[in-house]
Amino acid sequence: MIDTHAHVQFKAFKDDFDSVIKKCLDRGMILNLVSTQQNTSADAIAMAEKYDNVYATIGLHPVHLHRTFVDEKEGGEFMSRAELFDYEYYKKLVQSSKKVVGIGECGLELFHVPEGTNEEEVLTKQKEAFLQQYKLAQEMNLAMSIHVRDAHDQMIEILKTLPHPIRAVIHCYTSNWTHAQEYLKMGLYLGFTGVITFPPNKTNPERQNSLLEVVKNVPLDRMVLETDCPYLAPQAYRGQRAEPWMVVEVAKKIAEVKNLGMEEVDKLTTENAKKLFNLP
Numbered sequence: 171m172i173d174t175h176a177h178v179q180f181k182a183f184k185d186d187f188d189s190v191i192k193k194c195l196d197r198g199m200i201l202n203l204v205s206t207q208q209n210t211s212a213d214a215i216a217m218a219e220k221y222d223n224v225y226a227t228i229g230l231h232p233v234h235l236h237r238t239f240v241d242e243k244e245g246g247e248f249m250s251r252a253e254l255f256d257y258e259y260y261k262k263l264v265q266s267s268k269k270v271v272g273i274g275e276c277g278l279e280l281f282h283v284p285e286g287t288n289e290e291e292v293l294t295k296q297k298e299a300f301l302q303q304y305k306l307a308q309e310m311n312l313a314m315s316i317h318v319r320d321a322h323d324q325m326i327e328i329l330k331t332l333p334h335p336i337r338a339v340i341h342c343y344t345s346n347w348t349h350a351q352e353y354l355k356m357g358l359y360l361g362f363t364g365v366i367t368f369p370p371n372k373t374n375p376e377r378q379n380s381l382l383e384v385v386k387n388v389p390l391d392r393m394v395l396e397t398d399c400p401y402l403a404p405q406a407y408r409g410q411r412a413e414p415w416m417v418v419e420v421a422k423k424i425a426e427v428k429n430l431g432m433e434e435v436d437k438l439t440t441e442n443a444k445k446l447f448n449l450p
C-alpha cells in the first residue's frame with residue numbers, strides 16, 4: 171500500500187519519525203513525504219535518503235506565500251512564513267537526490283486568506299508560484315501534488331491553459347463530481363484521505379454524499395490513497411495524530427463504496443501511484 175501524501179517530516183513527528191517510518195515499512199508500505207516549504211523539503215529528502223521505499227515530493231504550499239497564523243484542527247497550529255518560490259533552490263534539491271519523485275504540494279488556498287490582504291492579490295501570487303512549480307516539474311520530469319481548497323474553479327481554469335495530459339494528483343480530494351470530471355479529463359489523478367471515512371456532517375450531509383459519489387464514480391485507474399498525516403486521521407482514529415499506516419482505513423472505505431475487495435483496492439491504487447510518481 172502506498173501513502174502518496176504524508177508529512178512525517180513535520181514537527182508532530184519530531185520525537186518518533188524513525189519508529190513511525192519503520193512501522194510502515196515493516197507492513198510493506200511505500201511512503202511519499204510531501205513538503206510545504208524549503209525546510210520541510212530538505213527534511214523530506216533526508217528521510218527518503220535514509221530508507222528504501224520512502225520518497226520525497228518537494229515544493230511550496232500556497233499557505234506559505236504569506237505570513238499568517240494557521241490553526242489546523244487535530245494537526246496543530248503553525249505560523250507560516252512568507253516564502254517566495256525559489257526556482258534554483260528547489261531545482262538543486264531535486265538534483266541532489268534520486269528519491270525526489272514529485273513537486274508539491276503546490277496550488278491554491280482560498281480558505282485561509284491572511285488578514286490585510288485580499289483574495290485577488292492572494293490568488294495572483296499563488297497562481298504565479300504554482301506555474302513556476304509546474305515549470306520545474308516539467309523540466310525535471312516529475313509529477314505534481316496539487317493542493318486546492320475553496321478554489322477548484324480557479325485551479326481548473328489554470329490547468330486548462332496547460333498542455334494535457336497533466337501528470338498530477340489533486341491531493342485530499344473533497345469536492346464534487348463535476349469538478350472531478352474536469353480534472354479527470356485533463357489526465358489528473360484524485361487522492362483520497364480519511365475524510366472519506368467521516369460520517370456526514372449533521373448540518374450539511376450533502377457534502378459527504380457528494381464526496382462519496384466521487385469515490386463511487388472515479389475510474390479505477392485514477393485513484394490513489396493518502397493520509398495527509400499528521401492531519402485528518404480516519405474516523406476509526408479521529409482525534410489522534412494520523413500516521414501513514416492508517417491509510418488502510420481509506421482503502422477499506424473505497425472497497426466498500428466501489429464494491430471491491432481490499433486486495434484489489436490495494437493493488438490498483440499501488441499501481442496508479444507507481445505510474446503517477448514513476449516509482450520502481
Ligand SMILES: [Zn+2]
Nearest residue numbers: 175204275398
Ligand atoms: Zn498535505
